[in-house]
Amino acid sequence: MRELSLNVMDIAQNSVRAKASVIKIEITEDTEQSTLEIKITDDGCGMSEEQVKSVIDPFFTTRTTRKVGLGIPLFKMAAEQTGGYLDIKSQLGKGTVVTAKFISSHMDMTPLGDINSTISILIRCNPDTNIVFTHSVDDKTFTLDTRELKEVLGDVPLDTPEVMQWIDDYLKEQTEILYGGAL
Secondary structure (H helix, E strand, O other): OOOHHHHHHHHHHHHHHOOOOEEEEEEEEEOOOOEEEEEEEEOOOOOOHHHHHHOOOOOOOOOOOOOOOOHHHHHHHHHHOOOOEEEEEEEOOOEEEEEEEEEOOOOOOOOOOOHHHHHHHHHHHOOOOEEEEEEEEOOEEEEEEHHHHHHHHOOOOOOOHHHHHHHHHHHHHHHHHHHOOOO
16 A cells, blocks of 8 residues: 555454444654554454454455455555564454554655545544544644544534534644644
8 A cells, every 4th residue: 555544544444344333543653763653443343363363464354345355464564664563452342453663764664644534534434433533743642532523513423514624624733733834
């Protein structure tokens, strides 16, 4: 994949298919240590130890629409080619945690890409799934939690155009604060 945000989308969609009610996506950038960590946690159906071992195999997939599953293997490769790693922890009936750590100064670092659009699309396409997105750069952090938005909005759906525009604007504004200027 050309950008890591697409890997995040793929893994989050796996969480949706696993019937997760909450998906937490955490992006942590440490410029001093030159690291980027992406952690995706869900409370879906989880996987057995055997499935966890199998998901890094590109010829393993639970989907019936294709015979290969490239999302996790490509994410693992992207992390490892920078000197980083990918770790998957899962328990049947409890959920899954996928953590990838990258050395962001490495010449083979895949760009993060448009993570804000990825989060926006996930919310728009899965309004009933609770998405908690946290993005940190050094000592600055922001969080968007759709559970809080739903509480404020009451009966107004998240995928309403005006709500989605607010979410897009909020993500852009907060990201500009993280990076210290306009994107």
